[in-house]
Amino acid sequence: MKEVVIISGKGGTGKTSLTASFAVLEGVDTVVADCDVDAADLHLLLEPEVIQTDDFFSGKMAVIDGDKCTNCGLCAEKCRFDALHFLQGQYRVDPLNCEGCGYCSLVCPEHAIFMEEQNVGVWRISNTKAGNIMVDAALGIGAENSGKLVAKVKQEAKKIANQKGIDLILVDGSPGIGCPVISSLSGADFVVLVTEPTLSGLHDLKRVYELVKQFKISAGCIINKFDINRLVSEQIRAFLEEKQILHIASLPYDESLIQALTMGQTIVEYNHNELSRTVRESWHQVRQILNNDKK
Ligand code: SF4
Ligand code: SF4
Numbered sequence: 001m002k003e004v005v006i007i008s009g010k011g012g013t014g015k016t017s018l019t020a021s022f023a024v025l026e027g028v029d030t031v032v033a034d035c036d037v038d039a040a041d042l043h044l045l046l047e048p049e050v051i052q053t054d055d056f057f058s059g060k061m062a063v064i065d066g067d068k069c070t071n072c073g074l075c076a077e078k079c080r081f082d083a084l085h086f087l088q089g090q091y092r093v094d095p096l097n098c099e100g101c102g103y104c105s106l107v108c109p110e111h112a113i114f115m116e117e118q119n120v121g122v123w124r125i126s127n128t129k130a131g132n133i134m135v136d137a138a139l140g141i142g143a144e145n146s147g148k149l150v151a152k153v154k155q156e157a158k159k160i161a162n163q164k165g166i167d168l169i170l171v172d173g174s175p176g177i178g179c180p181v182i183s184s185l186s187g188a189d190f191v192v193l194v195t196e197p198t199l200s201g202l203h204d205l206k207r208v209y210e211l212v213k214q215f216k217i218s219a220g221c222i223i224n225k226f227d228i229n230r231l232v233s234e235q236i237r238a239f240l241e242e243k244q245i246l247h248i249a250s251l252p253y254d255e256s257l258i259q260a261l262t263m264g265q266t267i268v269e270y271n272h273n274e275l276s277r278t279v280r281e282s283w284h285q286v287r288q289i290l291n292n293d294k295k
Helices: 015-029 074-078 103-107 146-164 179-185 199-215 230-243 255-262 274-294
Strands: 002-007 031-034 049-064 084-087 090-093 113-127 133-139 168-172 190-195 218-223 246-250
Touching: 002 015, 002 179, 002 274, 015 168, 015 190, 015 274, 031 146, 049 090, 049 146, 074 084, 074 103, 103 113, 113 146, 133 146, 146 168, 146 179, 179 199, 190 199, 190 274, 199 218, 199 230, 218 230, 218 274, 230 246, 246 274
Parallel strands: 002 168, 002 190, 031 133, 031 168, 190 218, 218 246
Antiparallel strands: 049 113, 084 090, 113 133
């Protein structure tokens, strides 16, 4: 089984619309994992029909049993995170400060504190309009541990691929270089770096490439809207050459992409213009690399 991760150093580079195009081109032969759990939006283009939803629990938080608590204040005195306060006649836990260390539950003389697992989001399995099975997730508002939720999405995607005998997982990775993207990259066979020709785009590409390098994963790069700034596009190409990163394609700016997105379609469904053709060729190239890798 092969795993391709599409990432960019920052949001807004066209990473998700490219992933959706690749998913449409591959159809039933791939399981799609939307690992951008902080702002999942692959569903907007793939029109999934949800077939399973599950809660995701991660981390613990202290809970005080008001019937047992005698308001002695020992827990608040011992908590190093300032997460226990006397409010409206009783000690209460501040959910934003509680780190779930469990110390208060050990020191409470009345055994009035227990640790409760936190429901931090949901993950789902769906059938998409392109015939893929998709796993995605949504992190609850203000919830942390998105790296763990990303790991869960990937784990479920792999399980489905194994069960169905599907040999490809297409991962829409998280933006940035933090914990979620590290989790997205873990176990990948090939990474598609998506960038755009701006100085911040180049800067973020360099940062995310450093991360990919640490994982020793083969990578290729797609420069999106290369013609809006040919000078920076050339600088990106020079960087790719210097680091021996495969330049998969440079995609032209094309207003029909906006029209396609407005209609909830990928560019490869919407028309057969140069942009659509280049996206198809890009995916063909990545597929070829994966196929050669099997031999
Ligand atoms: S230590 Fe236990 S009994 Fe004392 S205030 Fe805290 S929860 Fe209540
Ligand atoms: S679990 Fe730890 S952080 Fe949370 S309230 Fe208890 S002592 Fe404080």
